[in-house]
Amino acid sequence: MSDPADIPAKALFVATPAVRRRLRSQRVAVVCLSLASLAIFLPLAAVLIGLVKKALPALTWEFIVDVPRKGMTAGGIWPALVGTLYFVTLSLLAAAPIGILAGIYLNEFARDNWLTRVINLAVVNLSGVPSIVHALFGVAAFVIMLRWGQSIRAASATLAVMVLPVIIVATKEALSAVPRSFREACWNVGATRWQTIRTVVLPNSIGGILTGVILAVSRAAGETAPIMVTGAIFYKVVARGDLFPYSINEQGMALSYHLYQISRNVPNMPESMLYATALVLVVFVLAFNSVATVLRVRLRRRKKW
Amino acid sequence: MTGNPKISLQSLSVRYGRKSVLRNISFAVPANSIFAIIGPANSGKTTLLKCLNRTIEIIAGSHVDGQICIDGLNIHAGGDVYSLRRRIGMVFPLPVGLPMSVFDNVAYAPRMAGVRDKELLGHIVEDCLTKAALWDEVKDRLDSLGSMLSGGQQQRLTIARALSHDPEILCLDEFSIAIDPVTTMRIEDMLVELKERMTIILVTNLVQQARRLSDRTCFLNKGELVQEGPTEEMFGDSNANRLTYDYVRGVFG
Known part of the structure; x- marks a missing residue:
């Protein structure tokens, strides 16, 4: 040695x-x-x-809770902010349940036959359709055919159709991340498919599903095209700080459409207000995205296998 | 063979799409015995077990011909497939700890069958974990995650779960692959005890394990039944079947 x-x-x-x-x-x-x-x-x-x-010069608490004044060139953005909340909430109420249930069906129950393949193909293609095409579909289907007219519900329905594939795809991906061996273990002890989904598959994929839903929210909030022809309006008289100013049968203002209008069609618009509106919209979307990120990180931290 | 067989297979054939996996298998398993199935890889042993609890039907493209009877009743003749599965405990080679607590892992099957009584569930959990030689290791951490146990512990957890719905038939597919020899012996002892209460089918690559434990043995090769008979005869020196004779001595394979 x-x-x-x-x-x-x-x-x-x-x-x-x-x-x-x-x-x-x-x-x-x-x-x-x-x-x-x-x-x-x-x-x-x-x-x-x-x-x-x-x-910064325009960004005050007043700007957020006040209504637009003097032909948009003064006051705030409250009706547009609340309007966006309306559009997003309503479209989500329609799209989230349908999307999640469809995702569960497609991933857990559907047999691999031509119908399933057609539906899967449709889901993928639907998410690639430009939003202006969704807008025209919304006009034809909801505004004209269902006689809803230009209204918040017609616009929300259009947004719902648009974000549906996002939610379906996210749900399917979250579900298929749960190992098949877990399902087989449950089937082997006599659990039905639904019992297996309820007790093992869903609890372990809910994080991914929620992430998909939240991403759908941020997409719906930012879109202008689908709502401008189906239910968004340039100006609406609303009380300052009113939380429920709209009925869903009438048109409503929205941040994205408001921004489009004041940046193109309003003369003498103060630049700072323009940018402040854009900032509020961006923060609105980023806030939802961050919630999705935090959720994902937290659920990953207590990964169970 | 005396009495009615617990399980009987009559010309069972299975194919996946065009690929034939099992051809014309017939044998009978007497009640309260250990029945070993030996054979090289790809001989259809696992498929055979999946036919018993009809999980084979979940696999796309699978096609089953022939008849399987349990207690003389055809398992394909309708009826509730879930109660059929509850009569059979299954342990497959890869351990699966469900992502829930150790307690919930074992209480899962009774709960899914509708048992709500906490005291009864606790009793079932302790009983099954004890039989699977795992109770002493986990009794102080029943609420830790089943999927975070070591591989060998998860395999014993899988065995405990297979016993938790009080099956009449217990199928073990290579259960000892991830378990140390000492624990394997404890489980083997337990199997001999359990034989009093249930019928056990043991798929194993360890021919000596089949010889130690089983009453009857069948030898599958490439999807066909080569020979089936009492274990002593199968492993005996006077076995006239050349293939079996060579396989159990490790000559062929």
Whole structure:
């Protein structure tokens, strides 16, 4: 036995030229990958900082809870903010139950036959349809055929159709992340399919499903095209700070449509109000996205297998 | 063979799509015995077990011909497939700890069958975990996650769950694959005791395990029944079937 100190430090594990070459190309790869990630983050940060800077002069509590005054060029955005809440809530009330139930059916019960494949194909294609096409569908189906007229319910129904595939796909993915062996273990002890879904599959996929629903919310909140022809309105008289100003049979204001109008069709619009409106919309969407992220992280932390 | 068989298979054939997995299998399992099924990989042993509790029907493209009777009643003749499954305990080679507490894992089947009495559930859980040689290791942490136990513990948890609905038939498919020899011996002892109360089908790659435990043995090869008979005869020196003779001695395979 020789003393460990006697072992020459450099005798073994010397990097050969081939190894050094591989390490060099790895360093290049890491730099490229991190630059690409930075390229995603920087524009977002720039947009946010720019928005906040330009919006700051107009951004007060009054701006949020007050109604628009002087032909939009003064006052606040309250009716539009509440209107967006209306659209999002109503469309979600319709789309979430249908989407989740359809996702469960498609992933857990549907046999692999032509009908299932057609439905799956339709779901995928539906999510690729441009929102203006959804808008025209909404006009034909809800405004005209169902005689709902231009109204909050027609616009919400249109949004619901639009976000349905998002929810279905998220539900299916969340469900199929639960290992099949869990289901088989339950079937082997005599549990029915529904018992298995209720007791094992759903409790372990609810996080993913909720994430999908919340992402659907943020998509519905940001869309302009589907609502501008089905139920959004330029201006509506609403009491300041009124939480329930609209009936669902009438048209309502919405943040995205409001922003579109004041940036294009309102003369002498103060720039700061424009940016403040945009900022409120962005924060609205980002807030929902962050809730989804927090939820996902928390549910992942107590991963159960 | 005396008395009516617990399970009888009559010309059972199974195919997945066009791929034939089991061909014309017939044998009978006497009640309160241990029946071993041996054979190399891909000989259809696991498929055979799935036919018994009709989980085979969940697999797309599977097709079953022939007849399986339990207590003389055809299991395909209608009736409630879930009560059929509750009469059979199944343990498959890969351990599955459900993502719930150890207690809930074992109480799952009784609960799904409608048992609500907490005291009864507690009793079932302790009894089944004891039989599966796991009680001493988990009795102080019944509320920890079943899916976070070690592989060997999860396998014993799976056995406990298979016993939890008090089945008449217990099927074990390679149960000892993830368990150390000492624990395996404890479970083997338990199986011999359980034989008094139920009929046990033991699929194993360890031919010596089949020899130690079983009353009758059948040898499957490539989806066909090579030979079935009392275990001593199957493993005996005078076995005239060359294939079985070679397989149990490790010559063939």
